[in-house]
Amino acid sequence: MRDTADPELACPISPVVDIVFSRWTTPILWVLHQFGRQRFVELERRITAITPKVLTQRLRQLERDGLITRTYHAEVPPRVEYEISELGLSLAPLFANLADWATASLDKVEQARAAYDAQKRPARSL
Amino acid sequence: MRDTADPELACPISPVVDIVFSRWTTPILWVLHQFGRQRFVELERRITAITPKVLTQRLRQLERDGLITRTYHAEVPPRVEYEISELGLSLAPLFANLADWATASLDKVEQARAAYDAQKRPARSL
């Protein structure tokens, strides 16, 4: 987790960013929203390249922040299910706006990068 | 900068998050939006606790991504001014939504945290 100390002094939305947009949280919330309630392994399989340790950490964080719920079934083998909470669901329109912005502007960012790189490094390979 | 490799496989908004919500970017964009075009030192003074090195890095990144513009005046002493670009400005409604969510839900997050901590650690000091 980021140290949450100072950036917020200059910016009222920094606290939200720390909660909602720290690493791996958007993929987790996204697949939870897309595929509904599911188990640890399913999340692990859908979010490629995340390690179980980190997945656990992020799930704990999201649970603590009230964005998801964790349900433990004391069976053999044990079964744990994760689901978006009401609070987590309230982020949906925000995510939709973000997706819209992505659609509209991501290629502009790419163009800006290309232009910048072309200007700043006229003839270098790497 | 985050390594931008894998999370996006599971989540279409991950690329946007890397661009817009990486560390210090929201404070920078925020004060640029609030106070308009300004110089390096002004940014440094308003965003408390950021070091010049990191501020430079983030400004370069934002410039490369086309979210801000950098204007260099070859004077003595030199003067450099930063300003939000049109593309950066297009994030304004998004940020407003985020601020709204913060107002509505930040205390719920706090409550969730308190409840979680109370339940998980019934009697520990640290």
Added chain:
DNA sequence: CAGGATCCTACACGATACTG
């Protein structure tokens, strides 16, 4: 299955110089 415990490493960031 769902993780906890350990060990290790990379890199983001801080601190401190120094320049055009």
Added chain:
DNA sequence: CAGTATCGTGTAGGATCCTG
């Protein structure tokens, strides 16, 4: 003023092994 360069470090995250 507006940065770069260099060095040192904390910690998030990866890899591996182990358990209820």
